[in-house]
Amino acid sequence: MATPYEKRRQRKLFLTLVLPAFAGAVALSLVAISQTQVYAYAPSTMPTRQELGTREVRLAGLVAEGSLRTGADNQVAFIVTDGVADVPVTFTGILPSLVAENEGVIAQGKLGSDGVFTADTVLARHDENYEAPEVMKALEEAAEKQAEY
Amino acid sequence: MPNALEKLANPEVFTRRTRPLILPFGAAAAVLLLLGSVIALFFSPPDFRQGESVRIMYVHVPAAWMALQTYAMIAVASLVGFVWKHRLADIAAREAATMGLAFAVLAIITGGLWGKVTWGVFWDWDPRMTSVLVLVFLYLGYIAIWQVIENEFTAARAAAILAMLGAVNLPIIKFSVDWWDSLHQKATVIREGGPSMPASMLTPLLIMALGYTCLFVFFLLMRIHTVLAKKKAPQRKASSARLEEAPAS
Numbered sequence: 092m093a094t095p096y097e098k099r100r101q102r103k104l105f106l107t108l109v110l111p112a113f114a115g116a117v118a119l120s121l122v123a124i125s126q127t128q129v130y131a132y133a134p135s136t137m138p139t140r141q142e143l144g145t146r147e148v149r150l151a152g153l154v155a156e157g158s159l160r161t162g163a164d165n166q167v168a169f170i171v172t173d174g175v176a177d178v179p180v181t182f183t184g185i186l187p188s189l190v191a192e193n194e195g196v197i198a199q200g201k202l203g204s205d206g207v208f209t210a211d212t213v214l215a216r217h218d219e220n221y222e223a224p225e226v227m228k229a230l231e232e233a234a235e236k237q238a239e240y
Numbered sequence: 241m242p243n244a245l246e247k248l249a250n251p252e253v254f255t256r257r258t259r260p261l262i263l264p265f266g267a268a269a270a271v272l273l274l275l276g277s278v279i280a281l282f283f284s285p286p287d288f289r290q291g292e293s294v295r296i297m298y299v300h301v302p303a304a305w306m307a308l309q310t311y312a313m314i315a316v317a318s319l320v321g322f323v324w325k326h327r328l329a330d331i332a333a334r335e336a337a338t339m340g341l342a343f344a345v346l347a348i349i350t351g352g353l354w355g356k357v358t359w360g361v362f363w364d365w366d367p368r369m370t371s372v373l374v375l376v377f378l379y380l381g382y383i384a385i386w387q388v389i390e391n392e393f394t395a396a397r398a399a400a401i402l403a404m405l406g407a408v409n410l411p412i413i414k415f416s417v418d419w420w421d422s423l424h425q426k427a428t429v430i431r432e433g434g435p436s437m438p439a440s441m442l443t444p445l446l447i448m449a450l451g452y453t454c455l456f457v458f459f460l461l462m463r464i465h466t467v468l469a470k471k472k473a474p475q476r477k478a479s480s481a482r483l484e485e486a487p488a489s
Contacts, residue, residue: 101394108388109398112381113405119374120412130367130421151421187360189289197423214359219428221294221437223285 131197135175140202150178150198150208151216159192171196171208178202182210189215249326251468258461265458272451279444287441294441296354301429302449304347306456307375308410310340314382315407318400328464330396333403334386335463339456341379348372359423367416368424371409378406 131151132138138148150171158170167182169192180198190196195216200209222230248254280298287294314333321330351369352362363369382402389395417426429435435442 101397104389104394104398105401108385109401112385112402116374116378116381116406116409119377120371120409130423133421187358189358189360194289212361214361214364214423216423217289217358217425219425219431219436221290221428221441222288223438223440224288225285226438227288 133173133176134171134178135173137176137178137202140204140206143202145201147199147201147211150180150200150210152178152196154190154192154194154196156192159190167213169196171198178208179206180208180210180213182213184213186213187215189217245320245324245326249328251328251472254328255465255468259465262458262461262465265454265461269451269454269458272447272454276444276447276451280448284440284444285438290358293354293357296350296357297441298444298448300347300350300354301445302452303343303350304372305449306452307340307344307347307372308413309453310336310343310456311375311378311403312407312410314340315403315410318403321396322400322404327396330400331464331467332460334396334399335467336456336460337379337383337386339459341376341383343452343456344372344376344379348376355423364423366423367420368413368422371413371416374409375413378402378409382406 131149134150134152137150152171152173155170155172155177158168160168162168165184167184167186168180169182170177170179172178180200182198182200190213195218197214197216198208198210199212199214202208248257276298280295284295284298286292314336317329317333317336320326321333348369351372355364356362382399385399385402386395389398414427416422417424428437429442429445437445
């Protein structure tokens with residue numbers, strides 16, 4: 092059996108080492124959760140300009156078909172949609188190569204008073220589906236044929 | 241305590257039973273990892289969207305799976321050690337921790353490289369990435385407890401408590417992509433409706449995952465055997481002397 096001294100020492104170690112470690116881990120998780128609870132807004136759940144102020148937020152959705160425009164000096168404009176609402180986005184810089192029309196995107200930036208979202212970072216988002224290119228091409232061709240009849 | 245577990249608690253029995261397993265696991269790991277890499281790099285197709293960068297998956301996904309499974313194994317072994325004072329379970333948990341840390345760090349590094357190519361960033365405070373980072377800190381804390389506390393019994397109990405409490409992070413990691421809107425995509429393989437991946441990609445992925453598992457078992461057994469041999473070494477002289485004195489039974 093442990094002597095009272097050893098027991099006290101064990102309790103002290105538990106209090107000084109294990110509890111802080113666990114508290115730290117939980118605190119980190121909670122910070123992560125509170126930050127990421129609103130990791131990104133969809134165009135239809137985007138708060139108004141009054142609610143947001145100049146706070147930086149993320150906007151997630153699909154790049155609307157036919158909306159992607161690239162101008163001079165790496166000026167990019169596109170519309171992010173979730174099928175319910177649309178938000179126009181402007182961005183200056185080079186887009187990740189996976190950013191394309193009808194593909195997922197996350198834009199980080201501020202909503203202007205004119206309703207245009209000015210992004211300082213644009214990330215490409217892909218879903219969990221993987222497929223070989225030839226198979227995808229064959230599937231698309233089959234779908235087109237189906238549509239013709 | 242279940243009877244089989246009680247028998248394995250004896251270091252002699254454990255060493256005798258598991259020694260013949262070490263070489264097969266090591267050989268299986270070498271063969272599977274080599275075979276999996278060759279199929280993944282040369283015979284599996286690129287992805288229709290991500291192109292060749294999808295091949296990082298064959299290193300990244302098994303590493304992430306192993307990081308979670310190793311932690312789950314440590315938590316279960318800690319419970320067994322904590323409740324039944326099973327010394328060998330404590331040793332198994334301790335010896336698995338550095339490998340779990342290595343898997344978690346490998347998952348983060350390869351994930352960053354993959355993310356840079358596909359998403360456009362190495363790191364983002366996304367729920368999946370943040371929760372895996374917490375896992376890294378849990379591994380570090382667990383290893384630190386064993387290093388800091390000199391009394392092995394006290395260290396085992398303190399480390400076991402951290403391991404068991406920290407297990408709450410495992411479902412958070414797994415379901416982070418479902419509970420929150422994240423940059424990381426949702427589960428591809430373990431999900432309702434089966435894997436959304438062609439067999440030509442799933443086969444090398446599963447071979448690699450099996451290879452990682454065999455490698456883990458191989459190293460874990462080697463490490464436990466080393467610890468047991470070290471524990472035994474200084475006492476050998478005394479115990480053999482006692483054996484000589486004792487009358488044959």
